[in-house]
Amino acid sequence: MSELRLMKGNEAIAEAAIRCGADGYFGYPITPQSEVMETLMALKPWETTGMVVLQAESEVASINMLYGGAGCGKRVMTSSSSPGISLMQEGLSYMAGAELPCLVVNVVRGGPGLGTIQPAQSDYFQAVKGGGHGDYKLIVLAPSSVQEMADFVELAFDLAFKYRNPAMILSDGMIGQMMEKVELKPQKKRWTNEDIDEMHPWATTGKKKDRERNIITSVELDSEKHEEANKRIQAKYKELQEKEVRYEAIDTDDAEYLLMAYGSSARISLAAKEILRAKGLKVGLLRPITLFPFPVKQLQNLTGQLKGILSVEMSSGQMVEDIRLAVEGKVRVEHFGRYGGVVHSPEEVANALEQKLTGGK
């Protein structure tokens, strides 16, 4: 049965993971996301669904536990916050190279360095441009509510397995910590080992007599062959861009000005849009739900009607670069953001749009 609950974003991640039939969680504590593992440990899913939950010795170990689990065809996940996600970049690169699916939740805090435990969106580049070494990308989902924190767990697993690529939920300290009403889906069954043999013939499950041995690896010393492997990965990213873009467009039909924001900033920008509409400005909001693949075409379809775009981010300006690439100079694109753990107010955003795009009229 579905269930209505009031809960934190981080708790919703944990509940949704169990309910969608995840096989394993491996993590290391870091603020502001420790409730994910705390909730899992309190719920003891190993006694109900059989889901494995383990506190690892580091984020480096966590991500490599995901590699091992995913290599066996299991639905495995971790969660962390910015400094911990930096430690996982090696593993993510290896997993993308070995074409392994997994879910990594980043409840972003302000950086660089140890930074702050307050919310930020300053890991956008790291999330959508690859993050580790080599040519690869993550599938990146950006929830802007506790409900989406819950819903995107299963969606991320589905996309990760469909494309055999790591997926990330790019959240922030605000969504992770705030409480909202959330509808939790009914419990689903975990895949059996027989299901995995059938669905994921690439997985290392023990070599059967009727098949060649399965090898999970990212190494190919013959550069011609390695280029082919890279092309296979790039083809997936192209397909993702064509088929998997998700976004929300609010009041964009008649919009002359566009606010673009994801996650917490999208909620604030929605309120800013109302302030600006009340002043008579035709302002819309385009909220990317997938940050990779980025809603390039959807944005390009609007450029003809727009006088300006404001990218609103809790960073010094990262997504704004993707917006500029998408509109190819056809529309003026500006950035507004507070960062280092500071969250902007709707009034600040509204003022910024007026000053940067309408000349303060």
Place this chain on the structure above:
Amino acid sequence: MEAVINEIKKPENLVYGKTKVLTDNVMHYCPGCSHGVVHKVLSEIIEEMDIQDQTIGVAPVGCSVLIYNYIDIDWQEAAHGRAPALATAMKRLRPDRYIFTYQGDGDLAAIGTAETIHACNRGENIVIIFINNGIYGMTGGQMAPTTIEGMKSSTCPFGREPVHDGNPLKMTELLAQLPGTAYVTRQSVHTAGAVRKTKKAIRKAFEKQKENKGTSVVEVVSTCNSGWKMTPVEANKWMEENMFPFYPLGDIKDV
């Protein structure tokens, strides 16, 4: 002549056969390297225990990165040093499978020290095969965490000097201290007798996993004659005279 050969090849005359778990791929290892012997022993055990379809190996970064070309089981190739983290999740998610890692000294005792110690301390029910030749073979003979004092490498060309280079690490003794390890042993493969002992040790390690006893660690003190810049015969002699006094052979822990 052909008749004689055919007579010899009759099954009833067979005194030794290559295990089918070992593939026919030509190994990339240098002549004299210990890896090939350990691969063979490991493959024989998998065949004798009849667990080819139940065993998943984790390959390291180092000379044995391509071990999956030689042993015909399912494999995962780990990032440098991370094999015990992979194996942890693999065994917890597939407790019905035999999971082992195969790692060199740089992989296990330098970059992967944390993963190794914590997997052993948790008592993960896995086998760790640790090839210790005191040098980084694949990258061209640099100093390893296990390079003994005075031993030359390309990054300690005048011999390891503890004041400058730090001390060699007795990782296996360290792992034996941990409550999670069930069986910890140090062996070698430089003589026929030593190979038999190593085979017995690895078999025992797999049996421990079958009995859910915890982590087993089998160190194999090995030669890297190319990296050591010696002939295979000289390397074996050098290992006996210099490595064994610092890395004494035998069981360290058997619970």
